[in-house]
Amino acid sequence: MPADTATRPRRLKRITIELLIIVLLLGATCYWLLFIRATNGELTFENKLLIPHQLFGTVVDGRRQFHLTVAEGSREFFPGKQTPTAGVNGPFLGPTVRLRRGEDVDLIVQNNLDEITTMHWHGMHVPARMDGTPHQKIEPGESWTASFPVDQQAAPLWYHPHPHGSTGRHVYRGVAGLMWIDDDNSNALDLPKTYGVDDIPIVLQDRLFDDDGAFRFARNQGAVYGNTMLINGTYNPFLQVESRRIRFRLLNGSNARIYYIGFDDNREFHQIATDGGFLETPLQTNRVILAPGERAEILVDFSDGAEVVLKSYPEAGFLRTITSFFWGIGTGNLQLLKIVPRPTNRASHALPERLNTISRIDPSLAAKTRPMVLAGPRQGGRGGRGGRLQNIQQRITRNLAALQGERGQGGRGGRGGRGGPPINGKTMDMARIDEVVRLGDIEIWEVHNRGGQPHPFHLHPVQFQILDRNGQPSTSADLGWKDTVLVPPGDLVRIIMAFDRYADPQVPYMYHCHILEHEDNGMMGQFLVVEEPEQLSLITGKTTVVTFITGVQCGHCYEHARLFDEVLRENDINLVVITPESDPDQERVAALSSSLISDTSGKWAGWFGMAHTGPAHGTVLLDATGEVVWKSTAPEPYMDVHHLVNRAKNLPGR
Numbered sequence: 001m002p003a004d005t006a007t008r009p010r011r012l013k014r015i016t017i018e019l020l021i022i023v024l025l026l027g028a029t030c031y032w033l034l035f036i037r038a039t040n041g042e043l044t045f046e047n048k049l050l051i052p053h054q055l056f057g058t059v060v061d062g063r064r065q066f067h068l069t070v071a072e073g074s075r076e077f078f079p080g081k082q083t084p085t086a087g088v089n090g091p092f093l094g095p096t097v098r099l100r101r102g103e104d105v106d107l108i109v110q111n112n113l114d115e116i117t118t119m120h121w122h123g124m125h126v127p128a129r130m131d132g133t134p135h136q137k138i139e140p141g142e143s144w145t146a147s148f149p150v151d152q153q154a155a156p157l158w159y160h161p162h163p164h165g166s167t168g169r170h171v172y173r174g175v176a177g178l179m180w181i182d183d184d185n186s187n188a189l190d191l192p193k194t195y196g197v198d199d200i201p202i203v204l205q206d207r208l209f210d211d212d213g214a215f216r217f218a219r220n221q222g223a224v225y226g227n228t229m230l231i232n233g234t235y236n237p238f239l240q241v242e243s244r245r246i247r248f249r250l251l252n253g254s255n256a257r258i259y260y261i262g263f264d265d266n267r268e269f270h271q272i273a274t275d276g277g278f279l280e281t282p283l284q285t286n287r288v289i290l291a292p293g294e295r296a297e298i299l300v301d302f303s304d305g306a307e308v309v310l311k312s313y314p315e316a317g318f319l320r321t322i323t324s325f326f327w328g329i330g331t332g333n334l335q336l337l338k339i340v341p342r343p344t345n346r347a348s349h350a351l352p353e354r355l356n357t358i359s360r361i362d363p364s365l366a367a368k369t370r371p372m373v374l375a376g377p378r379q380g381g382r383g384g385r386g387g388r389l390q391n392i393q394q395r396i397t398r399n400l401a402a403l404q405g406e407r408g409q410g411g412r413g414g415r416g417g418r419g420g421p422p423i424n425g426k427t428m429d430m431a432r433i434d435e436v437v438r439l440g441d442i443e444i445w446e447v448h449n450r451g452g453q454p455h456p457f458h459l460h461p462v463q464f465q466i467l468d469r470n471g472q473p474s475t476s477a478d479l480g481w482k483d484t485v486l487v488p489p490g491d492l493v494r495i496i497m498a499f500d501r502y503a504d505p506q507v508p509y510m511y512h513c514h515i516l517e518h519e520d521n522g523m524m525g526q527f528l529v530v531e532e533p534e535q536l537s538l539i540t541g542k543t544t545v546v547t548f549i550t551g552v553q554c555g556h557c558y559e560h561a562r563l564f565d566e567v568l569r570e571n572d573i574n575l576v577v578i579t580p581e582s583d584p585d586q587e588r589v590a591a592l593s594s595s596l597i598s599d600t601s602g603k604w605a606g607w608f609g610m611a612h613t614g615p616a617h618g619t620v621l622l623d624a625t626g627e628v629v630w631k632s633t634a635p636e637p638y639m640d641v642h643h644l645v646n647r648a649k650n651l652p653g654r
Ligand code: C2O
Pocket: 120, 122, 160, 162, 293, 458, 460, 510, 512, 514
């Protein structure tokens, strides 16, 4: 009996120790699987990194012309396996288009695919008609020319198709390329500039392959991720460089994956440029985060001669890394490119002290602040501002919420991707104008991610500055010019920009999430940049209804105008009737007591965001300050004039 009572606690102790060891081992294995082992740990870095050709174009009548032909092809990424692809002037990806500030260019895009495509110049400041959005369709066998002056600072831009609903598929097959602008500043700076030698383009793309070598375009959690990395379309790549300072111009050309880029020896390097141009001074760091669509230029010193692997780290956060692992997306721990330095006598470029001058846009000059609420309905409150989220407890809650949110969205994606995460509670509609921006205005957009996953928010025609994140003023790389900004779940990022060029009352620009499957699922909106129409003074100082008709010639339009004319006059509400006709029937016009404007330029329609592809009829109600308080666009004229009168009478300050 005494022996028995003595062994029991001993056995318990032994079991406890064994359990502890098992738990520790399991923990260590998980940690290794998640944070140490690269998803593509099998790479041997045997293929020479492909460098895209450069395209300098030819000058014809003072304009520099570039020919870009989009076509299907095939590429041997793996020995003996042909992968069906598509590309620009070649089977996969496209040439690096070199542009100079101050030149006028024509980009002639030939579509040799058997489906509609478009070509968008991502980051370029161009007129809306030249932007290559879903509205500038190129039919199979047809060509389209984008003409514009290159008038923005040196920057690493890119181009890719933008057909609504299938941008992801087009880019995934390989249609995309780099577009670099040079200017006097970039020419004068002492930076590595020998293309492919010490100035290296890097296009990062993850792909999923079938056994026969074909790309598999398969959604996981609502977007397309791959476990195989292609760098400039090279699988398993290495790059020989001279052992001195090398410049890399990185583009995340992936559909959905975010990279936390660094080197496997964790060496420090310098970031010198963001999406839209050079930073003011080189930024010393050992990581660059790149979401889809984003670019960065870095300078890396290889004078120690050591071989090193460019890689992506699993730094999206503990919970996200674990869930991504179990979803089969991978932890984001990926090897990208092995760099093999060779001895050289050539001196290294010094690190420039100064790269650029970036004058900050003054927020007090903003004419308007627009909310951009991602992946959630528009709500009154503005949580998450003022640095309150710095609190650790809230951060954990946020991560948990993120986890649940992602699961929900994943479910939707899995059932065929209906709907899609919206912006301001709306899903993209090509026939609807979501926002109208006045030419010359400076605006602040408050991009608030109320959804469960990070969204890279991109807006088209201008480069912007990041004012703050959750109330914290921008630092480091956030001080650079951007056209795409990563907004983590729960965050509120305020951006500011000047819409200083190119009004068009009919053709909209886009803003959207640059996770291409989110965009294709409708996480996109349209905005016009417009000039003030003539005679706008007709509507100021008084409650006004502006109604758009297809013409006084049209029976129901005229009936509608007559009814509005009579009822609104009785109720002392101002009415302005807008017709696109240049020469409306004078007899019919005379029968109306209201002002009738021939809007042949479309400026009135644009000012009030009437869609150009959509319904021709629209009615807006404006308060005495000229603000739109109610709007309807429909295929038929809005006839409920009494409803409008009631609304007008209830306006405050009337
Ligand atoms: Cu890079 Cu609207 O796109």
